[in-house]
Amino acid sequence: MTQEKDELDGLVRKRIRALRVAQGWSLEELAGRANVSQSTLSRIENGQRRLALDQLVTLARALDTSLDQLVENATDDVISSPVIDAAHGLMRWAVKADPGLSVVRQRMTEPPPDSPARLRAHPGREWLVVLSGTAVLLLGNRRIRIETHQAAEFPTMLPHAIGTAGGPCEIMGIFDRDARRGHQRGDGPDAGAPHDRGAPPA
Template identity: 85%
Template sequence: MDGLVRKRIRALRVAQGWSLEELANRANLSQSSLSRIENGRRRLALDQLVILARALDTTLDQLVETATDDVITSPVIDSAHGSMRWPVKGDPGMVVMRQRLTGPPPENPARMRAHPGREWLVVLSGTAVLMLGNRRFRIEANQAAEFPTMMPHAIGAEGGPCEILGIFDRDARRGHQREGDDREAQGTRK
């Protein structure tokens, strides 16, 4: 486990694009101490792991986890709305949702939703239309989009049904859950 934790520390640092010096500053460690931790020349101490996990924007549990029995995740199917969603293990706040869209999105920003967060989507088949305020984006199969959800937005299909995979961060997921509650109360869909 020791070697795995060291590799994770280095991989998370590199994924953030941080130098040894930058992570050392964020964790209030010397650059040489951090280098020795990553290279296995310094003992891993619990207090340092807590500080490094926080500096790397992860949890101690995620930094040291060893479970490999939950590699496969089953979707939650919502037949009423034609969607499937999967929790993303790396961040319990994120969710991936597959959705079949059949109609065009509203083009009036007053009818669009805005909420905190960020969304990503990949078009699996057909053509999707993403409305961001007054701007209209056509997204073909195998193309992706990323956008802040504080901008009024709506997603629909063009020229027939399309299927998308949407990825929602924690805040965007909460926004969609609230919207889903509103839609059920009003009997409408986004």
């Protein structure tokens, strides 16, 4: 139980930092928005200060998310295998119905970023399927290989990024409204598209 609590504690701290970086805010700017001192926020992100409920509520509000999403635990069910109907050239892959879903197809040629600072987090949920090649999903502390015709579903409040495992790969990404909004707040010409190394992941 203590280990699980420590893991969630560390995950929440990473989310706070990743959400701040995703907004392009300095420690000073988020501290001002959350009405805490810059040194307090720095110690919260670095694990040098206990996480207090009242501060988490304030930080969640300042980061445009909810407390529930900020402290959501990691999901173990990341990889799934769609049903392939080779005879008819079809691939069936069930996702939760949502009228706000967006679908984007992208070819990637770069590996995922090698710096934890490049991982991004935001409210929402994403699904992706690898159409060809092999992708690597960085999800919190996990590094997950996703092979051709495998799919992944994950909450975007986990700091994450995706790239290739050595050669080009093609993926199809599906985003709910919140995840799409997170991508649209990204930087560069590819904002709004699935993650790659050139465009920081949402």
